[in-house]
Amino acid sequence: MSWTEERIDTLRKMWEGGQTASQIAEALGGVSRNAVIGKAHRLGLQSRPSPVVPKEVEAKPEPEPVVAAPPPPPPAPPAAPAAPAAAPVISHTTAPKPITITTPLEPERSPESMRMVRSVGPGGFVRQAPGEQQPPIAPAPPRRLVPAKPAPEIAGKTSLLDLSDKVCKWPLGHPGEPDFHFCGEKVNPGFPYCVDHCGHAYQAQLPRRDRRSAPLPFGGPRMR
C-alpha cells in the first residue's frame, strides 16, 4: 500500500481527531500501526500525549553562573561578537530538536485547546451514563475505551467501537464529527468492506478525468 493523498488525508484527520495509531491503521487497512505513526511524524503531525515521556533531563540546578568560567573562544569566530549568555551549546551529531526548557508552570491554555471541548483527551474519557447501561445479558465489554463521546446522532450506527473483521469498515462522514460512522454491513469475506463498498474501494485505475465520481471514504477531502 502506498500513501495516496486520500490515505494521507484520512490519516491526518483521524490523527488530529484523536484516534489511536492502531485504529487509524485498521481503518486504512494495509498498513501497520508503526507505519501510521511513522507517517504521522513525517507529516509533522507531532503527537499528542505520548505514553512515553521523552526524558526530563537538564533541570536548572544553577540559576546563575557563579564564577566567571569564560568559554574559550573558538579559533576563528568571523563576525560574531561575543555573546556569552546566548551562546548555544555546540550540538553534536543529532540535535535538530530545540527542546524548549519550560518551567513547570503552565500559564494559559491555548484557545485551540479550549475549543476542543467534547473531544477526547487522555484523561477525558466519557463513560456510559447509568441509564444507558444494558441490564440484561452482559456482552463482552469493549476491548478498550474509545475516545469518543457517544452522541445520539450515531445511535444505531456503526461506530469505531463496533468495528470488527466482520463488518464493513467503509467510513461515512468525517472523523471527529458527531455523525461519523462506518458502513457496518457484513463484509465481503476476505475484505475489510462489504460487497458494495468493495466495488468502490477496489477499482482499476482510470484516467484522472473520469475518476472521482465515486464517493470517497470519509466523504472525501474536507472543504473548509
Place this chain on the structure above:
DNA sequence: CCCTGATTCGC
C-alpha cells in the same frame, strides 16, 4: 501481557 506513541535505522 495488553495497550500506547517515539525513535532508530536499514532499505
Place this chain on the structure above:
DNA sequence: GCGAATCAGG
C-alpha cells in the same frame, strides 16, 4: 520516504 524493530510508559 517508508516501516519493522525496538524502546519505554501506562
